[in-house]
Amino acid sequence: MSKSLYQTLNVSENASQDEIKKSYRRLARQYHPDLNKTKEAEEKFKEINAAYEILSDEEKRRQYDQFGDNMFGGQNFSDFARSRSTSEDLDDILSSIFGKGGFSQRFSQNSQGFSGFNFSNFAPENLDITAILNVSVLDTLLGNKKQVSVNNETFSLKIPIGVEEGEKIRVRNKGKMGRTGRGDLLLQIHIEEDEMYRREKDDIIQIFDLPLKTALFGGKIEIATWHKTLTLTIPPNTKAMQKFRIKDKGIKNRKTSHVGDLYLQARLILPKTETLSDELKALLEKEL
DSSP states (O other): OOOHHHHHTTOOTTOOHHHHHHHHHHHHHHHOTTTOOSHHHHHHHHHHHHHHHHHTSHHHHHHHHHHGGGGGTTSOHHHHHHHSOTTOOHHHHHHHHHOTTTTTTTOOTTSOSSTTOOGGGOOOOOOOEEEEEEEOHHHHHHTOEEEEEETTEEEEEEOOTTOOTTOEEEETTOSOEETTEEOOEEEEEEEOOOSSEEEETTEEEEEEEEEHHHHHHOEEEEEEOSSOEEEEEEOTTOOTTOEEEETTOSOBOTTTOOBOOEEEEEEEEOOOGGGSOHHHHHHHHHHO
């Protein structure tokens, strides 16, 4: 959630009250109408005072941290003000958001600003919508594009590589329309079960078919992985569901950049007994 009032005062969202006060005093001197006669400076001075009035009050700051720039239709305060009709002054703009009474009753160049402002009366529009997006393990590995259909609107979306189960992807301006603009679409990721692939954190487990003969006596087998086709050496007496590790061929974690491993897991394929000769079947029954 954007918090442009912090940007107006050139401070971080974690700034202390002392830091906020120091930055405010410096900016107020810089843009004070007595020292800077431009129209831009006058508007900037008003914005600085408005930002300080809110951020210097613990309760108002707490509520602004909760609602953020939703009160300005998701824009920062400066952009919101500039986007309005040139015939509107700051009083008209704020009055349209907070009701009648406007800015002039709460603000003058020599006053403290929003002294009469009451955030508790503010109820921002909730224009965001949430939907489930089903993706495959390969989608999260390869960053495939998916066609998304929501509210009779279809668009193409590239799946971020490494996206995790339950993670939300924000798509700007695909939400509901409202008086302050359009909200966002929040797509919650659901990774579908796959017969061949599964994901364990940053590791990928891929099932491959292993003939009984190769499992018993060893040999080489080609396996088409998500990365490329590999030649895997199978040792004698390989067991069903035994895993073979291919280092650094898993998924790249979006937060830590750690790359997991690929594990190839053997699924034993038994021959059909009806294809075996009677002599071989008798020998197997005797020896096994």
